[in-house]
Amino acid sequence: MQGPDIQLFVTCLVDTMAPEVGRASVNALEATGRTVGFPEGQSCCGQPAFNVGLWDMAREMAAHTLDVLDGTEGPIVVPSGSCAEMLIHHYPALFAETDRKEQASRVSERTVELTRYLTSQPEAPAASCDGCEVAYHYSCHGLRGLGLAETADQLLEGVDRVELEGDTECCGFGGLFSVEMPSVSTAIMDDKLDKVETSGATMLVGSDVSCLMHMEGGLRRRGSDIEVKHIAELLEPGDA
Amino acid sequence: MPEPVTFLGRATALVGTHEASAIEMGARTLLKKRDRAAAEFPVMEEMRDRARAIRLHALSNLDRLLGHFADRAEEAGVNVHFAADAEEASATVARILEETGSRLVVKSKSMVSEEIELNEHLEASEIEVVETDLGEFIVQLAGDTPSHIIAPVLHMMRQDVGRLFEEKLGVAYTEDPTELNQIAREHLREKFLQADAGISGVNIAVAETGSVILVTNEGNGRLTTTAPRVHIALMGMERIVSRWEDAAVVLEVLARSATGQRLSVYTNVVTGPRREGEPDGPEQVHVVVIDNGRSEVLAGGTAEILACIRCGACLNACPVFRSVGGHAYGTVYSGPVGSVVTPGLHGMEPWWELPYASTLCGACEEVCPVRIQIPSMLLQLRAQAAEGGRLPGWLEKGMSRYTQTAVSPKKWARAKRWASLLSAPISSKGWIRHLPGPGRGWTDSRDLPRPAKESFTDWWRSNRGS
Numbered sequence: 268m269q270g271p272d273i274q275l276f277v278t279c280l281v282d283t284m285a286p287e288v289g290r291a292s293v294n295a296l297e298a299t300g301r302t303v304g305f306p307e308g309q310s311c312c313g314q315p316a317f318n319v320g321l322w323d324m325a326r327e328m329a330a331h332t333l334d335v336l337d338g339t340e341g342p343i344v345v346p347s348g349s350c351a352e353m354l355i356h357h358y359p360a361l362f363a364e365t366d367r368k369e370q371a372s373r374v375s376e377r378t379v380e381l382t383r384y385l386t387s388q389p390e391a392p393a394a395s396c397d398g399c400e401v402a403y404h405y406s407c408h409g410l411r412g413l414g415l416a417e418t419a420d421q422l423l424e425g426v427d428r429v430e431l432e433g434d435t436e437c438c439g440f441g442g443l444f445s446v447e448m449p450s451v452s453t454a455i456m457d458d459k460l461d462k463v464e465t466s467g468a469t470m471l472v473g474s475d476v477s478c479l480m481h482m483e484g485g486l487r488r489r490g491s492d493i494e495v496k497h498i499a500e501l502l503e504p505g506d507a
Numbered sequence: 508m509p510e511p512v513t514f515l516g517r518a519t520a521l522v523g524t525h526e527a528s529a530i531e532m533g534a535r536t537l538l539k540k541r542d543r544a545a546a547e548f549p550v551m552e553e554m555r556d557r558a559r560a561i562r563l564h565a566l567s568n569l570d571r572l573l574g575h576f577a578d579r580a581e582e583a584g585v586n587v588h589f590a591a592d593a594e595e596a597s598a599t600v601a602r603i604l605e606e607t608g609s610r611l612v613v614k615s616k617s618m619v620s621e622e623i624e625l626n627e628h629l630e631a632s633e634i635e636v637v638e639t640d641l642g643e644f645i646v647q648l649a650g651d652t653p654s655h656i657i658a659p660v661l662h663m664m665r666q667d668v669g670r671l672f673e674e675k676l677g678v679a680y681t682e683d684p685t686e687l688n689q690i691a692r693e694h695l696r697e698k699f700l701q702a703d704a705g706i707s708g709v710n711i712a713v714a715e716t717g718s719v720i721l722v723t724n725e726g727n728g729r730l731t732t733t734a735p736r737v738h739i740a741l742m743g744m745e746r747i748v749s750r751w752e753d754a755a756v757v758l759e760v761l762a763r764s765a766t767g768q769r770l771s772v773y774t775n776v777v778t779g780p781r782r783e784g785e786p787d788g789p790e791q792v793h794v795v796v797i798d799n800g801r802s803e804v805l806a807g808g809t810a811e812i813l814a815c816i817r818c819g820a821c822l823n824a825c826p827v828f829r830s831v832g833g834h835a836y837g838t839v840y841s842g843p844v845g846s847v848v849t850p851g852l853h854g855m856e857p858w859w860e861l862p863y864a865s866t867l868c869g870a871c872e873e874v875c876p877v878r879i880q881i882p883s884m885l886l887q888l889r890a891q892a893a894e895g896g897r898l899p900g901w902l903e904k905g906m907s908r909y910t911q912t913a914v915s916p917k918k919w920a921r922a923k924r925w926a927s928l929l930s931a932p933i934s935s936k937g938w939i940r941h942l943p944g945p946g947r948g949w950t951d952s953r954d955l956p957r958p959a960k961e962s963f964t965d966w967w968r969s970n971r972g973s
């Protein structure tokens with residue numbers, strides 16, 4: 268029996284906090300005419316441990332993830348620039364001097380962030396959102412780590428966009444930084460949210476659930492009614 | 508015992524202050540100028556590559572280049588001194604001043620002099636030191652410390668400076684930058700005329716001719732190095748390039764990255780003391796080459812940070828720096844570069860926290876004229892800090908438990924169910940407003956969505972699983 272064309276690595280945050288983004292990703296991927304698989308046993312890529320310097324723990328989670336993914340075939344699609352970057356860039360570095368070296372580079376080579384995968388397909392789905400004014404936030408790791416900017420722009424071609432000042436600047440999330448240094452994280456976020464609010468947007472869109480959760484949490488605390496969505500959620504057929 | 512004041516403590520106190528808004532405004536202005544200058548220079552990206560290659564080459568040939576530099580400089584009549592640490596460097600300067608009978612010293616901007624705390628050292632020996640860079644002059648007058656590596660008073664608005672001058676110099680209040688500059692100049696003119704010695708930093712030393720280059724925008728550097736009898740130049744031992752061609756490339760990217768200028772207003776080259784027949788210049792020139800931890804950095808994993816040309820662009824680009832300013836870092840070198848360089852020069856204790864003062868957004872690396880891979884070095888330093896057991900217990904224990912959960916699909920599934928159940932009583936309409944313990948760090952300023960009742964994995968199993 269032939270397996271699915273694409274493997275979805277959904278990320279721990281989507282799995283636990285934003286399953287709707289996972290479902291939307293499946294729909295968007297299927298809209299390209301491919302079949303999607305979800306390798307069993309996946310959890311966290313290890314990025315939180317990696318970023319705070321606990322590299323042995325990061326390696327443990329990464330090794331688990333490698334085992335889950337390496338037995339499968341086809342592109343591994345990740346609906347997060349930051350986790351995709353972890354698999355693509357940091358796995359090979361973490362395992363450079365270990366016997367998982369080959370495995371890490373195999374998985375790294377197969378991994379691709381969602382918007383990049385979609386825009387590389389002849390039948391890329393288009394985003395739609397009736398009556399929305401969309402501000403788009405380019406998350407740092409996707410933007411500077413993977414060079415993602417045009418991919419989202421391309422998917423959002425059919426959507427009304429407003430200009431967001433500083434849309435390539437960090438939102439202040441920074442993973443555990445948001446909890447370890449809350450005052451600074453919040454100061455950066457406040458600057459960002461001020462700009463989102465003055466942009467006239469009715470919806471803030473991005474491609475990383477982590478940054479979006481931080482900004483949405485901040486907007487809610489402010490009492491703002493600006494909606495926050497992952498780009499995959501705008502790609503659903505029929506805007507369901 | 509009170510908790511030691513940490514980056515976080517200082518930063519938290521600074522958030523939202525007048526000082527922080529001055530920093531935010533000033534840093535953004537500098538960054539905009541940098542971006543414009545980079546965009547207008549068609550070969551900026553190539554120049555950055557070349558500058559990087561030049562600086563890395565210098566670092567891997569440092570001993571040879573320094574030897575070469577010292578030989579050439581001595582041929583030109585310069586006294587070259589090597590100082591292993593801050594104390595030796597300050598002592599060397601003090602000795603030169605004593606031997607030359609110098610009582611009054613004018614100083615142009617030098618970060619390395621701040622690093623070795625030269626002023627404190629000299630003032631103890633009753634030598635009067637006058638800062639002549641406008642920013643440093645203001646810092647000295649206010650009894651403050653610099654808040655930015657190239658713009659020491661970025662944290663002050665001109666109104667603040669006006670009030671300071673009114674109070675300390677007894678002049679009428681003004682907030683006009685030209686007038687403020689004029690007041691400082693008049694005050695400093697006398698000092699220049701009377702000074703016995705001038706102390707400067709070094710932006711670039713050129714090995715092939717034994718010259719040192721100083722760039723400034725105020726001309727005080729030129730006066731400092733020419734008016735007094737004695738000129739002492741302090742340089743970090745990494746601040747060297749092989750040839751003039753190399754120096755030219757570094758100058759091209761330095762001015763553009765620092766202030767958005769094509770070239771700084773004054774580029775001052777010193778090759779030895781006054782020669783026969785020359786109308787001005789000092790009788791003696793001393794160059795003090797300072798190690799102070801650099802050899803150790805060079806031998807370690809963050810050696811590349813020594814390629815830094817101190818343009819300050821990474822500070823301006825850093826969202827953390829822009830929110831709190833240089834004072835939050837508690838040390839001379841602030842911002843992204845400081846967070847790498849400080850633990851390197853002065854040890855992980857107590858500086859291990861600085862590498863955590865970053866969201867790892869990568870904006871620093873994006874603007875760095877020598878493309879220093881700052882985020883990856885911050886990560887490396889974090890790994891060192893964590894290995895040394897310095898992380899707070901909740902974080903390390905929590906992460907350990909999280910890891911054990913994540914690598915076991917059974918535990919992972921159970922944890923998700925528990926998270927959803929346990930969050931039910933503390934959430935309303937799907938959102939949590941207050942978390943206990945370290946979680947408060949999040950919920951003090953942000954709502955947190957409640958973990959999903961049905962995880963993606965569960966959904967997949969029920970709808971797509973075979």
Ligand code: SF4
Nearest residue numbers: 815816818819821875
């Ligand atoms: S690290 Fe790079 S950007 Fe930062 S001050 Fe040094 S040269 Fe400039």
